Amino acid sequence: MFSTKSYLFIVLIAVFHGCEFAPIPAASTIAQTLQLSLFLQSRTADLLSTYLSYQGSPFSDSGFSSPDLDYTGVPKAEISYTAWRQMSAENRLKENIKAYRNFTDFFLLISDDQMQLNPSKSDLLTKLNSTKTSIEGLLNNLYSIMASMGFSLPPVGSTLSSSAYTADSFTRKVRGYVVCRDYGYWMDRTVRDFQKLSTDYPITAK
Template sequence: MYRRMSPTLMNLCVVFLLLTGGQESAPVEAESLLEELCDYVRMLHDKTQGLLDTYLLCQGSPFNGSDFSTEGLWLNGLPRASIPYRAWRNMTDGQRLLENHQAYSIFQEYLQLLLDDQRELSPNQTALLRLLTELHDDLTPLLRRLTAALSVFHQARPSPVEDPLRSLDVPVPFQRRLRGYLILREYRLWLTRSQRSLAVMMSKTPRVQ
């Protein structure tokens, strides 16, 4: 003959199951989100293969010349992908997610600026304009995934990025074309950095069987 479990004991069992279930689901959710982020960033990186060459080719002379170089040039306001290795290696997972969210929030504004410039400067380059539109639009799902990952890793939502373009003037066409190249160059470098950062995070996330 079976005895009925007391309400108190039953409640304790339910609480225990809920707590242990949450503990097991957290690593699963973290691993799933990181894998999804890794796949998405890899896809974005693949889409930028040949992007810089395509952009320069569409800008005409002197951009499409063999001796064109932007070494040493930098656009103020862009987030820098370059960082000392020790500083990068010692970042916490939360710091990595936050810096990526901030960087791509800024790039979303700069890619819109680039797209607006090219619509005016290169209106007949439909293939390039389509690619630039995709690059800009792809950042919305990326930022949404980064926001979800921040929540899983118990990081506060980042503050809205101030308008990074508020002090930009309207330079001559040559400078606008050059500015576009510098934006795309740093954007691709950031995608490379993001891949490395996510790989480090994945290596520390418990693998759930």
């Protein structure tokens, strides 16, 4: 596996020798991660609607939406276009890693919540567990890209404590809604991030 300096040296040699193609670090994994992100993005609406359908009123009411509801520690995807556009590849990847590390913890918590609130709703429980597993797979891709490009991983941090397990039923329903909703927002951002990264690090370069 090449370091960034080794890659630049190889590209310079290729250029001087008239070579039309030189490998770009992590380009294939970036392309694969874009496809994975698009797939996960396509499942976010169904995850949210399934979650809401089992929580009772007002959550299960037709057309329910509450953008003002929030829960401490849930990663927020909002960012101005200028700030997003000016991010380096390293910071773009780090922000994704930090977000999905937290979502991994939150989906574990929500699965535990729903095991108590809706233990018979196997389709919901399956989707929550599947989402957590998918996030872990996405994180593995992100770690691989970071390593191959010589970037350092962001520090590990968790926003959850064990006290979250004893929250009342309404609080559990609210945070589950916020997590599923904001996970969808983050997946939209991840798709945009990897569309940008795929342009910046194409599989082939002439």
